[in-house]
Amino acid sequence: MSEAAAVDTHDHGAVRDQLEPSLTPGNLGKLGMWTFLAGDAMTFGAAIAAYGALRIGNPNWPSPAAYLGITTTAIMTFILICSSVTMVEALGAIQTGKMTKYRNFMALTVLGGLTFLGMQGFEWHHLIELKGMSIKVDLFDATFFILTGFHGCHVFGGVVYNSVLLIRGITGKLTPAKANLVEVAGLYWHFVDLVWILIFTFIYLI
Amino acid sequence: MTTQAAISGHEAEHSGPNYIAVFIYLAILTAIELGVYAMGLPQVAKVGLLVALAWAKAVLVAMYFMHLAMERRGLAIIAITPVLLVTFLCFMLLPDLTSRMWTRFDHPRPVTNAAEMGANPVAPPPMQTP
Numbered sequence: 098m099s100e101a102a103a104v105d106t107h108d109h110g111a112v113r114d115q116l117e118p119s120l121t122p123g124n125l126g127k128l129g130m131w132t133f134l135a136g137d138a139m140t141f142g143a144a145i146a147a148y149g150a151l152r153i154g155n156p157n158w159p160s161p162a163a164y165l166g167i168t169t170t171a172i173m174t175f176i177l178i179c180s181s182v183t184m185v186e187a188l189g190a191i192q193t194g195k196m197t198k199y200r201n202f203m204a205l206t207v208l209g210g211l212t213f214l215g216m217q218g219f220e221w222h223h224l225i226e227l228k229g230m231s232i233k234v235d236l237f238d239a240t241f242f243i244l245t246g247f248h249g250c251h252v253f254g255g256v257v258y259n260s261v262l263l264i265r266g267i268t269g270k271l272t273p274a275k276a277n278l279v280e281v282a283g284l285y286w287h288f289v290d291l292v293w294i295l296i297f298t299f300i301y302l303i
Numbered sequence: 304m305t306t307q308a309a310i311s312g313h314e315a316e317h318s319g320p321n322y323i324a325v326f327i328y329l330a331i332l333t334a335i336e337l338g339v340y341a342m343g344l345p346q347v348a349k350v351g352l353l354v355a356l357a358w359a360k361a362v363l364v365a366m367y368f369m370h371l372a373m374e375r376r377g378l379a380i381i382a383i384t385p386v387l388l389v390t391f392l393c394f395m396l397l398p399d400l401t402s403r404m405w406t407r408f409d410h411p412r413p414v415t416n417a418a419e420m421g422a423n424p425v426a427p428p429p430m431q432t433p
Contacts, residue, residue, distance in 0.1 A: 131381045142389030150396045167340065174333055181368050182326045189319060287368040291361050298357035302340045303350050 126281040134288050137251075141292050144247065145299055148240045159237055164228060166220075167301050173216050174297050180209025181290045184259075184283045194273040196266060203263040203279075206286065210256035217249050241300060248296055251289045258282050325367045332360050 152158045187202035221242075224230040232242045262282055265271035271278065339352045366372040371379055 128378070128381075131378050135381050135385045138385035139388060142385055143392060146389060146392050146396060149393070150400055153400050167337070171333070171337055175330065178326060178329045178333070181364065182322055185319075185322045185368055284369055287364055290368070291364045294360045294364065295357055298336065298353050302336060302353050 124277070126277060127284065130281045130284045134284065137288070138292075141247075141295075144244055145295065148244060148299065151236055151240060155236065161301055161303070164224070164230065164237075165241070165301050169216055169220050170297060170301050173213050173220075174293065176209050176213050176216070177290045177293050180206045180213070181287050183209060184286050188276065188279050188283050191266070191271070191273055191276045191279050196273070199279075200263065200266050203259060203266060207256055207259050207263055210252055210259065210286075213252055214249065214256065217245065217252075221245075244296055244300060248289070248292055251292070255282075255286050255289050258285060319370075320367045320372070322367070325363055329360055329363055332356050332363075
């Protein structure tokens with residue numbers, strides 16, 4: 098990068114920081130959500146690191162491919178990515194005052210979350226009933242159920258969160274003036290998507 | 304066209320990034336992940352590629368869906384902090400892991416603790432009597 102380009106990039110960042118006030122009611126919720134997500138990311142990060150430590154330290158750790166199918170989870174991953182797109186489209190719609198479009202995209206986001214939860218329930222049922230997996234059997238099973246279950250709880254929380262915003266949009270209590278509420282909910286939903294991307298790789302693929 | 308150019312090129316027309324382009328990149332990266340998984344590469348190469356692809360997808364989600372690319376630096380610092388702390392945690396775990404691995408190579412011994420055995424327990428060999 099040339100010196101001029103570097104200076105330009107630096108100036109752009111400085112101007113952006115000056116234009117945006119530090120703490121206003123509009124961005125306070127966003128700051129709060131980012132702080133919460135940082136703590137949540139530490140929890141997931143520690144859980145995944147513990148999983149890695151247990152797995153590397155155990156010579157008898159089974160291959161995930163022998164137990165976990167990836168067809169269902171690959172579809173679940175795709176659904177979660179799609180629901181992230183519908184979430185940003187819902188945010189864009191409410192920011193521009195298109196409430197019908199907002200309601201449609203938010204409904205699709207909730208539907209994506211419910212589909213993900215339904216498929217996870219199907220997967221767990223298959224693993225428990227047909228393959229005999231249980232949280233009490235061994236560390237492989239315990240880490241699998243704890244990590245995917247903890248993430249599933251987050252998805253459930255996100256579905257409830259988004260459903261509340263959808264209902265408020267339908268009843269007219271959520272207006273474009275309160276679009277920042279949808280942006281904050283979107284941060285949570287995209288974080289859930291991001292964590293699943295890592296869990297899919299570390300638990301299922303590797 | 305590079306990823307950055309494709310994503311930000313749309314910004315000239317709209318206020319935000321081109322989310323459909325981000326979605327397409329995420330779908331392509333997921334397809335590549337599945338290809339790497341099915342290819343039967345050596346374990347080290349497979350793990351390296353899959354981790355790199357997962358991080359690429361995570362960065363795309365954080366930068367564009369979570370708007371970190373357009374946000375204040377303060378939020379980026381909050382976002383990067385857990386990544387640094389978890390990386391530090393992994394380094395903190397390394398001495399324990401490496402010592403266990405070296406012990407295994409130097410003095411192979413059967414695993415007798417059920418909690419350590421995982422799914423395939425190995426019974427200890429019978430004692431040799433003189």
